[in-house]
Amino acid sequence: MLRQVTRVLSRPLLSNRSCVRTFSTDVPATPSPDTAFIESWKKVIPNIEPPKTPSSFMGPRPPIPSTIPSKITVNFVLPYASELATKEVDMVIIPATTGQMGVLPGHVPTIAELKPGILSVHEGNDVTKYFLSSGFAFVHANSVADIVAVEAVPVDRIDPSLVQKGLAEFTQKLSSASTDLEKAEAQIGVDVHSALNSALSG
Template sequence: MLSGRQSLLRSAAPLWRCATSSGGIRRRCYAEEAKKDTPTNKAVEAFKEMWSKVAPNLDFPKTPHESMASRPPVPPAIPEKLTVNFVLPSEVAMNAEKVDMVILPATSGLMGVLPGHVPTIAELKPGVLSVHDGGQVKTQYFLSSGFAFVHANSVTDIVVVEAAPLDRFDPDEVRKNLADYNQKLSSATTDLDKAQAQIGVDVFGSLAFALGVTA
C-alpha cells in the first residue's frame, strides 16, 4: 500500500513531466489535465452553469456618471461667455451661469479663466473667487479649498469645501482671529499645535488680505 507521500508524488508525476517537456508537449499536457473529471473541474463547470442562469436576471448597480446629464460638445468656435458651476456640499451657488471670466485662487497663483481656456484641473487654496461679467466684478466668494475643472467646451466646474460671499465677513473679527492664531503659532510646542495654528494663520491671513485688513 502506498504511503500518503508516495500517492502524492505519483499523482503529481504527469504535471512534472509536462513542466519539464518542450513547449508544444507542455501545452498538450496541461490541456489534457484540464479535461480530466476532477472535483475542481466539476465545481468550476457547475458554477459556470449556475452563473449563466442567474446573470441575465441581475440588476447591476448604476455608476454615478450614468445619472448625470451628458456634457455639451465642444463648440466649433469659442463662445462669448464662460459657463460656471459653483458647488458646495450644502448648496449649488452657481448653476450653469454665463459670465465673462472667473479668477481662481489656485495653489500655483491666481488663475483667470476665460471662454476657450485650455482644459485644466487646478487645486484651490484659501482665497477669493472673483466672478466677472459685463466689465465689472459680479460677486466674490472667499473659499477654503477645493478644485476647479476647466473643460474644453468653456464650462468650468468649481467644487469647494466651504465658501461664503466676501461681504459677509466682519473685518474686525478677521483681524482678531488672525492675531489669535499668530499668538498660538508662536507659543505652540507640539507639531499638531503648530500645524493647526498655521492653518488658521493661512486662512485668516488670506481673508485679511482680501478685505484689506491690516494688523
C-alpha cells in the first residue's frame, strides 16, 4: 500500500516541472503551496491531512542588496533555542573545520561545517563568545549568516576546573579503551575538552 501511494504521489510531481524549486543564495525563496503534491495526496488518502513539506516552513529571503551593507545579519539557533534572531552585527568568527573563518558583510555564499570551538560575535567594541560543539554555518549572498549548532554555551559560563577534570578523565579513558567504540567516544571527549581548554586559555 505504501509503495502504491509513493508511486502515485511521485508521478505528478516528477512530470510537473513547475514543482521544481531552485535553492540558491542568489534567488530569494518565496514559499508557495505544493499544490500538485497536496492534490495527489487528497486523491489517494482523502481522510488524512497531507504532511508539511520544507517549503511550508521557508520564509522569504531578503533580496541581495545592490551595495554591500554595513552590517551582517546573524541567525544563531540550537535544536531547542534561538540564541540570535536577525541580529545585525559587524562580524562573526566561526570555528569551521577548515579553520577560523571571519564573516563580514558581503561575504561570498558559503556552507561550512563547524568543529568544537569558539563562535565570536562582534558588535562594535562588544564581543560575545560561545563555545560550539559542532554544526553548520550557511552564509548567503544577501549578507545573512545562519549558524546552526548542536550545542552551545556562552564562554563565561564554562567552569575551567570542570574542563580540566573532564579532559583528564577522557584522556584516561582513551588510553585504557579496548574497543573501537570506546576509543571513538573517548577521542570525542578529548577533542571537545581540549577545544574548551584552548578557548578558555586563549
